[in-house]
Amino acid sequence: MGIPTVVIVLARCSRRRQGFALRLEEQGAGRWFADWAFAVAEARASREGYDQGEIAGRFDFADTYPGCPHCEAGGIFRCGACGKVSCWDGRQQPVTCAWCDRAAPLKGAIERLHAGGDR
Numbered sequence: 001m002g003i004p005t006v007v008i009v010l011a012r013c014s015r016r017r018q019g020f021a022l023r024l025e026e027q028g029a030g031r032w033f034a035d036w037a038f039a040v041a042e043a044r045a046s047r048e049g050y051d052q053g054e055i056a057g058r059f060d061f062a063d064t065y066p067g068c069p070h071c072e073a074g075g076i077f078r079c080g081a082c083g084k085v086s087c088w089d090g091r092q093q094p095v096t097c098a099w100c101d102r103a104a105p106l107k108g109a110i111e112r113l114h115a116g117g118d119r
Helices: 042-048
Strands: 005-012 019-026 031-039 053-056 058-061 075-078 085-088 112-117
Parallel strands (some): 005 085
Antiparallel strands (some): 005 019, 005 112, 053 112, 075 085
């Protein structure tokens, strides 16, 4: 079995507007599972390059995913305007991006995410 491909995706809490990061592991070609999340200062995340690359495929949550570290929301959405990720409680519609404040209804599945290597 090969070495797992693990990346970090930078996100913001929809309620508290604080930064956090999701750890995703590729389990099969283009099949990504979020299995952990942790609070992170956005300046540190930028230095670490968490948003310097891009991954594509199908995205799911592992049973171990604890949710947003600030509000415990168990889902995420990618903003159609700025392309950044915010947490989602699974109920609120329309959603409002924690980065650019754009409100929009959710539609479709996430197909691409900005990500960086797990160091």
